[in-house]
Amino acid sequence: MLRMVKEKEAEIVEALREDLAKPELESFISEISMTRNACNLALKELKNWMKPEKVVYNSYCVVRRIFSYIVYFFSNGDVRIWHMFQAKTSLTTFPSSAEIVSEPLGVVLIISAWNYPFLLSLDPVIGAIAAGNAVVLKPSEIAPATSSLLARVVERYLDNSAIRVVEGAVPETSALLEQKWDKILYTGNGRVGRIVMAAAAKHLTPVVLELGGKSPVVVDPNVNLKVATRRIISGKWGCNNGQACIAADYIITTKTFAPKLIDALKSTLEEFFGKDPLESKEISRIVNSNHFARLTKLLDDEKVSGKIVLGGQRDKSRLKIAPTLLLDVPEDSLVMNEEIFGPLLPIVTVDNIKDSFSVIKSRTKPLAAYLFTNDKNFEKEFVTSISAGGMLINDTVLHLACPTLPFGGVGESGFGSYHGKFSFDAFSHKKAVLYRSFAGDASARYPPFTPKKQRLLKALLNGDLLGIILALFGWPRA
């Protein structure tokens, strides 16, 4: 796959340009190099990931273990004292050792999305292969150039007896979902996520759902405005023109600070994308006319159309919408009640920045929550009281690029996570393996049951050494 990405880089960039008019550099950063990094990491770490995990029991001290061994000796004989050092499980199951072995689940299905059609297809595939599964990938039909490129190159570069691409739209996906899979990873929206999970239920197939949600950006007035503004812009319009599951969906800031923030956004947007953003080559277009119509409907909502403070220009023929700022749109407007997934950015104002909590909490849990602040206490409060798939303080989107962090949602933004080792784990079954020996067999475990056995069991399960000894010698203990 690494070779495939390297040799086909130009074709990948071309396909992404065709599907989304994605700027070359953006394609490179967010799709090609992310895929490559994921491959390299898996290659480097695979050996470690595959190693069985030794189970260490941390709470009982060695002395207690030695004593327990002696006790077992009295209960059934046969001393093999070295077992003592292997015993890493609890007193109750002593003497024994245990490990957790990662094994592949079997044949897995990956259904990916159109917004990052290359990365969101191959990133999970890397995890599935690393974990040792056979894979069927179904790329999104809404990004047709990338879909057909994937079908071609995967066939050429990867093992076709184990890894296949199935192209198609709804009927093909439905047919795939009727089959029995050992795991399904779906990236997309909550509506289809429900269909995927219901289909999986028929075969008791575990699923990972990578969905979206309205990811808020809270901006405290005390921040470095210039840096914050740049980071917000790159996390909105720099991410496929807002068509990303972790893109900033709306901003919350104070009434008094909002004008300053808007001014800063305006000037930085001009610096980034020029005076006429519809002509800019540095911004993706809207994926198709359906989504274009959906976004213009959000803008043409009569509650919203008067709230535009910047942008609003559109070009239907080229599927372009300019970066658009909306100030104080009503709570019940469409744009505040569905995931925007496009270049519109509403700004919600509150009297006190802490009121942002109730704004966020009144909605479903987002995939990401962003906070810009220099106030450590406020930051701490934000972390403990807001629930989100992931959280990033003083930046946007960057956490996606950290393979040491799990990437996934919570609540309406999905469940299950991947990236790095988490991808390997998502496609593995963690098999518990317990090794026991025939030494030290506690007769108390077996019927016929007697009062003495009960006392012994009680002491064993509680790790109560004195109790064990007393029970063995037949002294009752209150």
Next chain:
Amino acid sequence: MEAELKELRQTFESGKTRSAEWRKSQLKALLDLIHAHQQDMFDALNADLGKHHVESYRDEVGVLIKSLKYMLENLDQWTKGKKIRLPPVAFPGSAELVPEPLGLVLVISSWNLPMGLSLEPLIGAVAAGNVVVLKPSELAPASSSFLAKTLPMFLDSKAIKVVEGAADTAKELLEKKWDKIFFTGSQQVGRLVMTAAAKHLTPVTLELGGKCPAVVDTLTSSRDLKIAVKRILGSKFGSCCGQVCLAIDYLLVEEKFAPELIELLKTGIKKMFGEKPLETKSLARIVNEKHFSRLKSFLSDPKVEASVVYGGSLDEKTLYIEPTLLVNPPLDSCIMTEEVFGPLLPIITLNKIEDCVKFISSRPKPLALNVFTHNEALKQRMISETSSGCITFNDAIIQYLCDTIPFGGVGQSGFGRYHGKFSFDTFSHEKPVVRRTFIVEYWFRYPPWNDDKFALLKRALAFDLLGFILVMLGLRKE
């Protein structure tokens, strides 16, 4: 029900359940409950299933005490979160994984270990800071009403509620929106639970069963063989009379070794349960008439009936079934295609013990696999060539007691896992939190794009530090 769920949601929103004090106070209260009402628990289990109180202690009451103590001992460490290393792209920054409660969770438990399987997940849910509804099984009515009556006396009834009822209650509960559903039971109901959960995108853990085989290699040491026989009998007939998801379902043994093993099993049964096993107090009864007739129908198949070599007597009035051994019942008979879940133990003979690998891997993945052997090569083959929820060498069921290894199925035996820290994780969302500062700001992250920025990003993302510096100083062109 609506009002009760609303109250639970309010309790969760208030943030009370997030505090470590609340979680610990509830776990301690549960410990108090068990200590104060131990006898009532024994009585309820005896009424529901005819369990001997020592068995009840070993499998349920004692295990709960152990789990509670383990939770209390480790909870502080788990709630602290984990520091995570970040790659250079996110420099300077820091990251951690913060566990947070999911919200309102539903625990649906089963009748075979009606206390253990209700409270063990509840302990995990409470430890993770959730509010919980527990729906115990209506097929163990005494235990169900004990839990409904006693739990509110000890635990915070604004956060933990017991809802009693049968299938329609469960159905009504499943229509509501939950943040997690934890189900223990059959595959058929598991499918219904997951389908219902899909409507609200609720993550589920399914603890199901399956036919758990035990492979018995030709053990040469008579002492080891004696212990193996005890462990087989103890975990087949000694735990709720085989009505346990982890119970051994059938034995796989080499043909020439079978007669010796069968003889030992016969004498072992006599020793454990006496000459008249239908009268012993050490054997639990079949839960109800429906399950009794299900087991009876297994035996009514003439070919299966002919394979009985020991036991086989049933008492319809008291619902007792004698420990029964069968040798080579037809592989297509119900007893070999369905989960036995009762005191019937089919013994399947193989030409060579190595044939067991193919036998097991050609059937649905079981919850547990038990292998009695000293053969290290066979152990390795069992681990890598078969798949199951867990493997235990030279013992059975005991893995249920280990807090440090995950308990859960794979494939048809379910998904998700619990016990110890895994319980805590099952009911938590691990939220990644990345912290950045405004101090260092890379200009090349933002548009307008040019070739210099492209070169820098390429190097930065490939973690090529030297190349990065060279490009930055203008000493290298791409």
